[in-house]
C-alpha cells in the first residue's frame with residue numbers, strides 16, 4: 690500500500706492544535722508507516738506540493754493571503770481536514786469580528802504602538818479581510834475535528850480511521866471548546 694501524502698498548515702491559529710499533533714508522541718512513528726508529511730511547519734518545504742491525499746488545516750482565514758493559500762490547498766488535496774475550533778467556527782481568531790477590522794488596526798497601530806505609531810504596514814503584510822471566517826465559508830471541507838486545542842487522541846483516532854478506512858465518531862474523543 691502506498692503511503693498517504695499529507696500536508697499540515699496553521700493559518701490564523703495559535704499553533705496549539707499543531708502542538709497537539711506532536712502530543713501523539715510515539716503514535717506519530719506508527720502513523721509514519723502509512724503517511725508521509727510532505728508539507729508542514731514540521732518539515733522544510735517552501736511550496737505547497739501537488740497531488741496530496743490529505744491536508745490538515747489549523748486556524749481560521751483572516752487575510753487575503755489566507756484565502757489564496759486555502760484555495761491552493763483545496764486545488765491540490767483530495768481531502769481537507771479542519772483541525773480545531775478556529776478552523777471550524779472562527780473561535781478565538783474571530784473575536785476580531787466583534788470590534789471590526791478598522792478598530793483592531795487602530796488599536797494596534799495607533800493606540801498601542803511603541804514605534805512607527807500611526808503607520809499601517811500595508812505593503813509588507815497581507816490585507817486583513819473585513820471578517821475572519823472559518824474554512825468552510827471559503828472552500829469545501831471534508832472532515833471537521835473540533836477542540837481548542839483538538840486533543841492528540843482525537844487526531845490519532847481520525848488519522849488511523851482514515852488509514853484503516855473506518856469512520857470515526859470524533860465526539861468520543863473531543864468536543865468544541867475542549
Ligand code: SF4
Pocket residue numbers: 701702703704705706747748772773774775776780781782836837838839
Ligand atoms: S482551536 Fe484553540 S488551540 Fe487550536 S488554533 Fe484555535 S485557539 Fe489555538
